[in-house]
Amino acid sequence: MKKYDHKKIEKKWQAVWEKERIYQAKDFKDKKYYALIEFPYPSGDGLHVGHIRSYTAMDIVARKRRMEGYNVLYPIGWDAFGLPTENYAIKTGIHPKEVTKKNTDTFRRQLKSLGFSFDWNREVNTTDPEYYKWTQWMFIQFFKHGLAYKANTPINWCLSCKIGLANEEVVNGRCERCGGEVEKRNKDQWLIRITKYAEKLLEGLKKVDYIPQAKIQQENWIGKSEGAEIEFGIKNHESSIKVFTTRPDTLFGVTYMVLAPEHSLIQNLESGIENSEEVKKYIEAAKRKTETERTAEGKDKTGVELKGIKAISPATKKEISVWVADYVLGTYGTGAIMAVPAHDKRDHEFAKKFNIPIVPVIEPPSLSSFPRNAEDIAAGAGPDIKVKSECYPGEGIMINSGKFNGMSSVKAQAAITKFVGGVPKVRYKLRDWVFSRQRYWGEPIPLVFCRKCEERIKNQGPRVKEKFFKGELLNPGWVPVPDDRLPVKLPNIKNYQPTDTGESPLAAIADWVNTTCPKCNGPAKRETDVMPNWAGSSWYFLAYLMKRISDFQFPVSNYKKVFKYWMPVDWYNGGMEHTTLHLLYSRFWNMFLYDIGAVPVAEPYKKRTSHGFILGEGNVKMSKSRGNVINPDSLVEEFGADALRLYEMFLGPFDQMATWNPRGILGPERFLKRVWEIGDTRIKDQGSGNRDEELERLLHQTIKKISEDIENMSFNTAVSVLMIFINACYEKPAPPLEVWKDFLVMLAPFAPHITEELWESLGEKESIHVQPWPKYNSRLVQEKTFELVIQINGKIRGKVQAETDINEDAARALAEKEVNRLLSAGKIKKVIFVKNRLINFII
Ligand code: ANZ
Numbered sequence: 001m002k003k004y005d006h007k008k009i010e011k012k013w014q015a016v017w018e019k020e021r022i023y024q025a026k027d028f029k030d031k032k033y034y035a036l037i038e039f040p041y042p043s044g045d046g047l048h049v050g051h052i053r054s055y056t057a058m059d060i061v062a063r064k065r066r067m068e069g070y071n072v073l074y075p076i077g078w079d080a081f082g083l084p085t086e087n088y089a090i091k092t093g094i095h096p097k098e099v100t101k102k103n104t105d106t107f108r109r110q111l112k113s114l115g116f117s118f119d120w121n122r123e124v125n126t127t128d129p130e131y132y133k134w135t136q137w138m139f140i141q142f143f144k145h146g147l148a149y150k151a152n153t154p155i156n157w158c159l160s161c162k163i164g165l166a167n168e169e170v171v172n173g174r175c176e177r178c179g180g181e182v183e184k185r186n187k188d189q190w191l192i193r194i195t196k197y198a199e200k201l202l203e204g205l206k207k208v209d210y211i212p213q214a215k216i217q218q219e220n221w222i223g224k225s226e227g228a229e230i231e232f233g234i235k236n237h238e239s240s241i242k243v244f245t246t247r248p249d250t251l252f253g254v255t256y257m258v259l260a261p262e263h264s265l266i267q268n269l270e271s272g273i274e275n276s277e278e279v280k281k282y283i284e285a286a287k288r289k290t291e292t293e294r295t296a297e298g299k300d301k302t303g304v305e306l307k308g309i310k311a312i313s314p315a316t317k318k319e320i321s322v323w324v325a326d327y328v329l330g331t332y333g334t335g336a337i338m339a340v341p342a343h344d345k346r347d348h349e350f351a352k353k354f355n356i357p358i359v360p361v362i363e364p365p366s367l368s369s370f371p372r373n374a375e376d377i378a379a380g381a382g383p384d385i386k387v388k389s390e391c392y393p394g395e396g397i398m399i400n401s402g403k404f405n406g407m408s409s410v411k412a413q414a415a416i417t418k419f420v421g422g423v424p425k426v427r428y429k430l431r432d433w434v435f436s437r438q439r440y441w442g443e444p445i446p447l448v449f450c451r452k453c454e455e456r457i458k459n460q461g462p463r464v465k466e467k468f469f470k471g472e473l474l475n476p477g478w479v480p481v482p483d484d485r486l487p488v489k490l491p492n493i494k495n496y497q498p499t500d501t502g503e504s505p506l507a508a509i510a511d512w513v514n515t516t517c518p519k520c521n522g523p524a525k526r527e528t529d530v531m532p533n534w535a536g537s538s539w540y541f542l543a544y545l546m547k548r549i550s551d552f553q554f555p556v557s558n559y560k561k562v563f564k565y566w567m568p569v570d571w572y573n574g575g576m577e578h579t580t581l582h583l584l585y586s587r588f589w590n591m592f593l594y595d596i597g598a599v600p601v602a603e604p605y606k607k608r609t610s611h612g613f614i615l616g617e618g619n620v621k622m623s624k625s626r627g628n629v630i631n632p633d634s635l636v637e638e639f640g641a642d643a644l645r646l647y648e649m650f651l652g653p654f655d656q657m658a659t660w661n662p663r664g665i666l667g668p669e670r671f672l673k674r675v676w677e678i679g680d681t682r683i684k685d686q687g688s689g690n691r692d693e694e695l696e697r698l699l700h701q702t703i704k705k706i707s708e709d710i711e712n713m714s715f716n717t718a719v720s721v722l723m724i725f726i727n728a729c730y731e732k733p734a735p736p737l738e739v740w741k742d743f744l745v746m747l748a749p750f751a752p753h754i755t756e757e758l759w760e761s762l763g764e765k766e767s768i769h770v771q772p773w774p775k776y777n778s779r780l781v782q783e784k785t786f787e788l789v790i791q792i793n794g795k796i797r798g799k800v801q802a803e804t805d806i807n808e809d810a811a812r813a814l815a816e817k818e819v820n821r822l823l824s825a826g827k828i829k830k831v832i833f834v835k836n837r838l839i840n841f842i843i
């Protein structure tokens, strides 16, 4: 027997596949299939075993589709802008471009060593100027259509590093790099109006096949709420407090109001606030907290009353206290609430802590012990203890609500809104997308600022303004760089450290910043913020279709034909951690391109699934500091890519978390050695005409099971079925050639190298990876025997293995033997026989 030399075999076939381009997708060959994985960020750590899990899974799907006759596109590229690379550059002075090149070279080598069937011909890199010229062009489309605007928004500011941090760099309210304090600071930044698409993004979810968790997470993130805006007057003051509430039915139960610490009204009211020092101190402290910290459930509620300020309830006309408290956010609704402690849990906690009255206004259908009106409570009657200590968030019958008493609370929503002149309102949790980073390693935002153009827009009448793009009117002075001057390239610089003022390091490059206005040729300055990481990954599934991306010219409509052919992506697998950011951003981005006529479908992904993380031993995260990161290179070296691929699929249910077991790969390795032994020695020696009905049956059952398992991403059970099959073969002198061939074809998507080698050794001239996927014979799939259930008077009394399709007489004989003792007690009056299922003796 030849040795199973995985190193030699794997190298050999990888070279052949590359040369013969068997995984190359062909434009416009009918029956297309687009399989997609989330392209990696090429970090300095190299490929992670978690990447391999997801990529192997989709590789198996892609390979099966090719065998089913589809023209498959399974592409790969690099999401290469990002902070780790930039931080590394700051530390070492090595240009991020060089770092990226080195890291992508490593990733490419590693991915190739695993035998993935990627179409390497279409490799893209988001940091390639030919790539980001398109990202910039698309940003300009957002701008031209009025969906990009500059606004003063808070950023995370590290007080000791003196730089703005991305959200993911803030850990527990502290700077990830130095551990220092982080506070919110306001800065002018570019935002993209994703909120305009909130409803469309929700609607679109109805038409796609995403795993339920992904849909739910997106729905929650978009967070649609239907309610009303209601105004409360302020005593002796001309301004008012507007609140957004989803429960206008509880209006008579409002016992205080809260303004978010960011609320601008606090400044307006300042002269009337008796304890304004205390209030200011509270607001300062709130600035240091993240939203998650502020709103965490069970967190001790804090707040300060605005002494001297009273609001007037539009329902009862009574005076109520006004507070500032950080559990109310400045960024949601109107940044102010009407608090109803009897029916809202957060308000309830707050009211208990600060001894604020609690007035129930809805009686749960099951409880009737509420005091009937507010006067009773004021008179000291007090609500039932049970009611006072709990709060009832549900619907029911109105009480303590004047003329609305007795009405159902659901009906009261509209009635009370109308009664106080409120306005029905739909709100979304979704916020506009902050699209600025004060960094270097990102796509430059392709806009310049021109004073002269700003003056022209500001000073001229509406008639003249028609010449301008919406974005120019929204952002006077900002002018987009014309298409023929794209890309705006990142200049080479020496110092990647952000400036003291928190500006991007680009701001320090005077000859890059100073430019001329493309509109009026006057002096202008470039925008120095760059785009966030999420920009390039928002449309990369289109970039793959543009093939040699640099060959293509503007506008996007030049690619309509290829987009139309390939889109949408048929199956997209990726991490759950990307459901609310990347997945939502890219759906939005594509929807916008659809609306401007650049792409053929609104929803980019037909189907979305997700994989579970791989944890290190002891169920802890794999990390450098723990020293438990698994290096795939040494596993490929020692056991081979095929063994590693099989092990990753065998690790456990694909959609669940799995724990890495260093000895786990031994099972797949043993399996492959058996495959090799059978294929290399026994098959070659056999003559034709060999038949084995038992193995044939098992083969067809295996085909059926594997075919279904792959579609359901149940890869671990698929691998075990393959193992069962090989164990059965191993018991025999030699499996028949035709059976063996089908088995190899089925194994090929999982272990592409060994199967190709054994296939070739059978004298086959064409690659195993272009063979048709085997079909099963449904007659053979049926078990030869089944478990006959034996009943006596309808009760199960025993079970016995019987031949499939056994007739009644034979079944009766078998069954009588089995339950002989029990039957002898009485006379058999009747026998009920259900073919291939059961026999029932009535005695
Ligand atoms: C009174 C009320 C009574 C409320 C009640 C709820 C229950 P969703 O459903 O998530 O949209 N709210 C409004 N703006 C807020 C803000 N900026 N920060 C914190 N909370 C805010 O939540 C809407 C409800 O959350 C609103 O309805 C308001 O409290 C609160 F029995 O008004 B409600």
Ligand code: ZN
Residues within 6 Å of the ligand: 450, 451, 452, 453, 454, 479, 517, 518, 519, 520, 521, 522, 524
């Ligand atoms: Zn100008």
